[in-house]
Amino acid sequence: DVKVTQSSRYLVKRTGEKVFLECVQDMDHENMFWYRQDPGLGLRLIYFSYDVKMKEKGDIPEGYSVSREKKERFSLILESASTNQTSMYLCASSLREWGAFFGQGTRLTVV
Amino acid sequence: KNQVEQSPQSLIILEGKNCTLQCNYTVSPFSNLRWYKQDTGRGPVSLTIMTFSENTKSNGRYTATLDADTKQSSLHITASQLSDSASYICVVSGMSGANNLFFGTGTRLTVIP
Numbered sequence: 001d002v003k004v005t006q007s008s009r010y011l012v013k014r015t016g017e018k019v020f021l022e023c024v025q026d027m028d029h030e031n032m033f034w035y036r037q038d039p040g041l042g043l044r045l046i047y048f049s050y051d052v053k054m055k056e057k058g059d060i061p062e063g064y065s066v067s068r069e070k071k072e073r074f075s076l077i078l079e080s081a082s083t084n085q086t087s088m089y090l091c092a093s094s095l096r097e098w099g100a101f102f103g104q105g106t107r108l109t110v111v
Numbered sequence: 112k113n114q115v116e117q118s119p120q121s122l123i124i125l126e127g128k129n130c131t132l133q134c135n136y137t138v139s140p141f142s143n144l145r146w147y148k149q150d151t152g153r154g155p156v157s158l159t160i161m162t163f164s165e166n167t168k169s170n171g172r173y174t175a176t177l178d179a180d181t182k183q184s185s186l187h188i189t190a191s192q193l194s195d196s197a198s199y200i201c202v203v204s205g206m207s208g209a210n211n212l213f214f215g216t217g218t219r220l221t222v223i224p
Contacts, residue, residue, distance in 0.1 A: 006154075031209050042216045043200075050209030058210070090154050092212075097162075099145040099204045100212055102154040 003027075006091050006103035013110050019078040021106055023091030029101075031094045032074035033058075034066065036087040037105075043090065049074055081110045113138040115203050117215035124222055128191055132218045134184040134201035142204040142211070146175050146186045149198045149217070158186070158199075191222045 007022035025032065031050050035043040035058075045058030047066040055066050063085060067075045074093075078085055086109050094100040115136045124130050136144070143162045147155035159168045161177040161184060168175050172195075174187045188195055201215040 004154075033210075033212070043214050045210070048210050056210065088152070094204070094212060096142055096204065096206070096211065099143050099157070099160055100202060101157065102147070105152070105154040107152060 004091060004093050004101050004103040006089075006106050008106050009104060011106055011108045013078075013081050013108065015082060015110055017078075017081050017110075019081050019108070019110075021076040021078075021089055021091075021108070023074045023076070023093075023103055024072050025074075025093035025101070026072065027093065027095070027101075028071065029093035029095050030071075031096075032068065033092040033094070033100070034064075034074065034076045035090045035092065036060070037090055038087050046076065081108075083110050086110045113203075113205060113213050115201055115213045115215040117199075117201050117218050119218060120216070121219040122221070124191055124220070126191060126193055126222050126224050129187065129189050130191060130220065132186045132188075132199050132201075132220070134186070134203075134215055136182050136184070136201075136203045136213065136215075138182075138203040138205045138213050140206040141179065141182075142206045144175075144177060144184050144204070145202045146173070146184075147200045147202060149200060151197070155200055155202075188220075191220075193222050193224065196220060196222045 091103040149155040159175040205211040
């Protein structure tokens with residue numbers, strides 16, 4: 001079975017800190033995604049990547065950047081964390097014919 | 112426009128009862144449809160995947176159906192258990208582009224004793 005692993009389940013950071021969320025998948029998928037999930041808003045796409053070093057903005061990229069140096073790893077970076085970035089962050093990888101597989105989620109709280 | 116709509120938004124049922132969740136989509140061209148279960152504070156876990164040629168697929172007490180002509184899918188849960196309380200999300204994959212995932216907003220199911 002596909003495994004998508006996010007580096008942390010829970011994270012508490014201070015306003016202004018630089019935050020790294022790491023995601024690793026083990027199935028050689030080309031596509032990887034970062035979403036945030038907030039009550040009443042569903043999953044919203046922050047960034048996605050369709051190949052190493054390739055990235056595309058999603059619906060809400062402001063305040064975030066990403067890095068994909070290796071195929072299996074996709075990192076989400078909050079350059080200067082703010083309280084409105086407190087959320088559940090979900091990483092996913094996908095293969096067109098098989099749909100998406102999600103990580104366990106990172107609950108980020110910015111204080 | 113590619114869209115996925117789920118109904119109902121929320122549902123409360125008694126333990127042991129059956130229920131059916133609906134997913135309608137307009138995604139075209141269509142690749143596959145997955146139903147996910149998401150427990151509170153956790154990432155979505157895939158229950159079933161349906162491709163164009165499949166009508167029904169079961170995973171234990173979960174049975175998904177797909178009508179590709181009408182672009183409708185349902186998830187039927189039999190003999191519900193308290194642990195079925197979760198959000199159920201329908202995700203449709205299109206054939207075009209790398210960002211080809213389209214999400215429903217989910218159905219929040221609560222099973223009460």
